[in-house]
Amino acid sequence: MSRLAQYRTMIISIISVIVFGLIWELSGRLGWISTVFLPTPSAIFQEGMALLRSGILQADILASTRRVLVGFLISAAVAVPLGLILGTSEVLKAVFDPIISIIRPLPALSWIPLSMLWLGIGESQKYAIVFMGAFAPTLVYIIDATKRVDPLLIKAAQNLGASRWAVLREVVLPGALPNILSGLKVVLAVAWTCIISAEMVGASNGLGFRIWNAKDWGNTPQVLLGMVSISLTVLVMDQIFKQLERKLVPWERG
Amino acid sequence: MILFENISKSFFDGKKQVQAVDDFNLRIRPGEFVCIVGASGCGKSTLLNMVAGFNKPSSGQILLNGEPVTGIDPRCGMIFQSYALFPWKTVLGNVEFGLKMQGIPRQQRQEIAGKYIDMVGLTSFADSYPCELSGGMRQRVTIARALANNPEILLMDEPFAALDAMTRQVLQEELLRIVDESNKTTLFITHSIDEAILLADRIVIMSARPGRVKDDLRINLPRPRHVTDQLATEYLDLKASIWSSVEEEVRQNMLFNA
Ligand SMILES: Nc1ncnc2c1ncn2[C@@H]1O[C@H](COP(=O)(O)OP(=O)(O)O)[C@@H](O)[C@H]1O
Numbered sequence A: 001m002s003r004l005a006q007y008r009t010m011i012i013s014i015i016s017v018i019v020f021g022l023i024w025e026l027s028g029r030l031g032w033i034s035t036v037f038l039p040t041p042s043a044i045f046q047e048g049m050a051l052l053r054s055g056i057l058q059a060d061i062l063a064s065t066r067r068v069l070v071g072f073l074i075s076a077a078v079a080v081p082l083g084l085i086l087g088t089s090e091v092l093k094a095v096f097d098p099i100i101s102i103i104r105p106l107p108a109l110s111w112i113p114l115s116m117l118w119l120g121i122g123e124s125q126k127y128a129i130v131f132m133g134a135f136a137p138t139l140v141y142i143i144d145a146t147k148r149v150d151p152l153l154i155k156a157a158q159n160l161g162a163s164r165w166a167v168l169r170e171v172v173l174p175g176a177l178p179n180i181l182s183g184l185k186v187v188l189a190v191a192w193t194c195i196i197s198a199e200m201v202g203a204s205n206g207l208g209f210r211i212w213n214a215k216d217w218g219n220t221p222q223v224l225l226g227m228v229s230i231s232l233t234v235l236v237m238d239q240i241f242k243q244l245e246r247k248l249v250p251w252e253r254g
Numbered sequence B: 001m002i003l004f005e006n007i008s009k010s011f012f013d014g015k016k017q018v019q020a021v022d023d024f025n026l027r028i029r030p031g032e033f034v035c036i037v038g039a040s041g042c043g044k045s046t047l048l049n050m051v052a053g054f055n056k057p058s059s060g061q062i063l064l065n066g067e068p069v070t071g072i073d074p075r076c077g078m079i080f081q082s083y084a085l086f087p088w089k090t091v092l093g094n095v096e097f098g099l100k101m102q103g104i105p106r107q108q109r110q111e112i113a114g115k116y117i118d119m120v121g122l123t124s125f126a127d128s129y130p131c132e133l134s135g136g137m138r139q140r141v142t143i144a145r146a147l148a149n150n151p152e153i154l155l156m157d158e159p160f161a162a163l164d165a166m167t168r169q170v171l172q173e174e175l176l177r178i179v180d181e182s183n184k185t186t187l188f189i190t191h192s193i194d195e196a197i198l199l200a201d202r203i204v205i206m207s208a209r210p211g212r213v214k215d216d217l218r219i220n221l222p223r224p225r226h227v228t229d230q231l232a233t234e235y236l237d238l239k240a241s242i243w244s245s246v247e248e249e250v251r252q253n254m255l256f257n258a
């Protein structure tokens, strides 16, 4: 897309947001939609300012983000090396395949009761939920990415004297990296689903808790504020991830 | 030296057995540049892959300087038609790869790699990624990468076939110069008779599948050779006689695959 076309798309998007927000605001103010069901954007904004001033919103965002990141990173730290090994060894893959295929279909949320029985409702249970939700899909993405590395490049490396380990480090890992990163991006979204649900079921802070708590008090603006905050936080993390991707795979930019 | 002793290779593709190479015998002397010419599908790549150790012969054995090939063998530097450069490594990173695998310290290997990058005229592209290079430049990098590893034998599988005619001529000229300098035993596959005459000390013509040696010709044209030599009468006579030998096989191959 050309510069000019890019600007045009951006301007259209901004106008769309403004028009949409105005219509929403007006339909609340003019009584077309009851604000009990759907508070106006300005009411949500005011709620946001109040929560920011008291520091509650920042604390919630931080708590949820930390849980997502810790669980996600632990899962990636285990799943990436394991996936690379399973992706390149038929024997080990055969050993682990039955376990993976049993765990994989389980929705992450189905781990919540068991994790609460094992770990209560503290931080470690939150990390565990994210880990359980992220681990199996990460592993599957990594194995798949590994298998898609061009076999000719592996041959070329071996021809130049690369050992088995060197092939893994120098060819399979970088060759799979673009697909690994796009897999991880999908898993990051899954991790957010996990943590919001887990916080709704048992937590004393975090965005999931805030929404659930607001619902109990009939505070619709706060429920919506919580949802908007989740959306914005995930968007920001996605952007950071994209930057990271550009840093890590500079050769794909050309 | 490369010695093919009664090499046969058959593949089993799902339901039927394909005999790619049948009782192939050839002795390539040290420092010799041998071109293998043959109709497509006659087993040329299969032979080369067996020398590199990517494939095992179904029977017979291949000896490199008297020692049998038992696995993927870094004594052979392979140059692939589709380059097989590591896209995540720069030109320098690609060329120094073999040296890194040998455990040569960074500074020293970059020095050696730099020399070969210079040899193929890509010094100003040392920090570029392969995706930023043209096909001809990529194939130069592949050649530098193979040479930097200092293999005893160079294996080239139709390395210039994917390039346009003019780039191909430039690279042929460069390869002539490089080969004259390094004097490495080279096994070069091509389906271009012109290319074979230009480069080779010896041309081996293969029969249609299953591949065997059909003809084995010594090319006594003086060196150094140049692309422009292809206009000499001596050259054209050679070309005519080689073509008559190959034509038969190509026709047979066409009937066979019809
Ligand atoms: N891995 C394989 N599996 C099955 N058949 C193969 C395989 N590799 C090559 N062949 C067959 O062996 C024959 C020779 O192939 P190849 O050596 O690639 O020919 P060339 O390089 O001379 O064109 C072809 O008929 C091809 O289909």
Ligand SMILES: [Mg+2]
Residues within 6 Å of the ligand: B044, B045, B046
């Ligand atoms: Mg071939």
